[in-house]
Amino acid sequence: MENLTVKLTNIKQNFGAKEVLSIKELSAYENDRIGIIGENGQGKSTLLQIIYGDLTPEGTVQKEIEFNYFPQIAEIDELFHIDMLDWELMSQFAIPENSVQTLSGGETSKFRLAQVLSTYQMGLLLDEPTTHLDQKSVKKLVEELRYYYGTLLFVSHDRYFLNQLADKIWEVQDGKVVEYEGNYDAYKQQKEQEEIERKREEENYLQEKKHLETAIVKKKEQAEKASKVSNKKKQQSIRPDRLSSSKQKDTVQKSIQKSAKSMESRLAKLQEVTPNKNKSEIIFPTPKSVEIHNKYPVRGENVKLTAGDKVLLNQVDFQFGLGKKIAIVGDNGSGKTTLLDHIVNHKEGIVLSPKVVFSIYRQMDYKFFGEETILSFLLKRTEYPESLVRSILNNLNFAQFELNKPLSALSGGEATRLSIALLFTRPSNVLILDEPTNFIDLSTIEALEKLMVNYKGTVLFTSHDSYFVKEVADEIYKMKEAKLPLISKENI
Structure with a gap:
């Protein structure tokens, strides 16, 4: 029997x-490894805070x-307990022995993770633990957590991380939490099956609705016809031997009306299946102002890149093709942002x-200010037609209203999604994105991903999200040892 933990x-x-x-009810058990997903603002961090005890809601929390708890944002000084640190783990995470105030964003995240993982508890709560971590550090964290024995609950937007660790998914949406068995890929398969079932229910609902509406119209027409016949007969002199026939016609009319009302009642009780909002396909035209025909619009010749005394690239050549999606990967501090x-x-x-x-x-x-509307703001900054701008916003989950x-x-x-929309509606032929998946759901x-793949120009981007890179990139270059070699997707 499974041991309840919370x-x-x-x-x-x-x-x-x-x-x-x-x-209403939600439980986790010993050795559960639960990935918590959902859109921004849905309550994922709130759920962890409730379990940890930072928030006291209505209801019962049985622990x-x-x-142990790794919050998404925290001051490093508040977590600094030097005598409790696992120095072997610090070394494995390659955290420099500097003053904590001098650590980079990625180093700060690794320091905080090392502090949390240095002391063992039967439960572990992690809120976006891979933010700012390079791929090497994410893989190290996955390896470390595979050997964690206890109840692990973690919020993450990193699909690689979810696939490697989760055996259950909690989806937080509209205040509710729905549990799915398996990792993220298994969750996606279940959601696709749910969508197939929902479409089948929608088709059945529409067919039944149409059938009942057609039948009701016919019954009402029959009732109206019977009523006219009955009224006509009543206006005629009715002999005693025909009285029973007239009454029979009245009875038929009432029966038809009763049948119509019964159908109307069935129609009212039909459980409506609301169709999902379809995302319209994005087809980017090329405005005349940004037409380009150069086979390699961006090239590097003997590029030397330094940061202080550190050589990031040493006499490197590269050429980035027209229309290609180019990913630049590498460890924290390798110089990806500097190259862009x-x-x-x-x-x-x-x-x-x-x-x-x-x-x-x-x-x-x-940062967006003023009373101008979202649509008006974008239309003033683009050469694309309004229909395409609306389509981009629709794909980014902005409802028409x-x-x-x-x-x-x-x-x-919403501001982040509008920033992304602005990126794609500006007249351009080369997009530059530096770690675009940080902090978005x-x-x-x-x-x-869909917008980047459909964009007709060249895209240069950096990302530590290996799943994202594999979905989007045509070519992947890795900054390492002052070089920029082209690598395969299997080697990121």
Whole structure:
């Protein structure tokens, strides 16, 4: 029999007037490895805080074990206990023995993870533990957690991480939590099967609805016809021997009306199946202003790239093809962002086609103000038709009624999605994206993948998300030992 470790019963968590979570019953057991997914703002972090004890909701939280907790954001000084650290783990994560104030974003995340993993509890809660980690560190973390024995619950948008560790998925949506067996790929298969079933139910509903509506119209026509015949007979002199015939016609009319009402009742009781919003296919035209025919719009000749005394690239040549999706990968500190900046600023060794027009996305680069609407804001900054702009926004999960929302009212997640929309609606032929998957949810990541694949120009991007790289990239270059070799997808 499985040993219960935590059980949530009749949980309600509100922030002001907004109900964030409403959970009737949810349980985790010893050795469960549960990946928690959902769109931004749905309550994933809130769920972990409730389990850990940082939040006290309505309802009952039954905990049979203690949990260690890695929050998504925390000041490193608050977690710094030097005498408790596992120095072997620190070494494996390649964390420098510097003052904590000098650590990079990736090094800070690894330091915090090492601190949490240095002490053992029967439960472990991790909130976006792979943020800022390079692929090498993500793989090291996966290896470390494979040997963790206890209840592991983790929030993540990293599909590789979810596939490697999760044996259950908790999907948080509209305040509810639905459990699926298996890892992320298994979850996707189950969701696809649910969609097939939902479409079948929708078709059955529409067929039954049409059948009943047609039958009701016919019955009403029959009742109206019988009524006219009955009224006509009543106006005629009716002999005694025909009285029974007239009454029979009245009875038939009432029977038809009763049948019609019965059908109307069945129609009213039909359980409506609401069709899902279909994402329209994105077909990017090429505006005349950014047409380009150079086979290799971005090239490097004897590029030398340094950061202080460190040589990042040493006399490297490269050429990035027209229309290709180019991923640049490498460990933290290898110089990926520096290379993108070097290209965009047309520095020494970079050869650009004279017609190159960049559109650049940097995480949290945009702040939106004012009362202008989302749609109006984008239409003023694009040569694309309104139908395509609407299609891009639809793919990024903006409902049609939200397009008139003022910029000042956007949430953080909405602002990020609008930033992505702006990237694709600006006239350009080369996109630059530096770690675009950081801090965005899975549905937005998958929408971004689709937009990048359909974009007709050249795309240069960096990412530590190996799943994302494999889905999008035509070519992958790895910055390592001052070189930039082309590698296969199997080697990232």
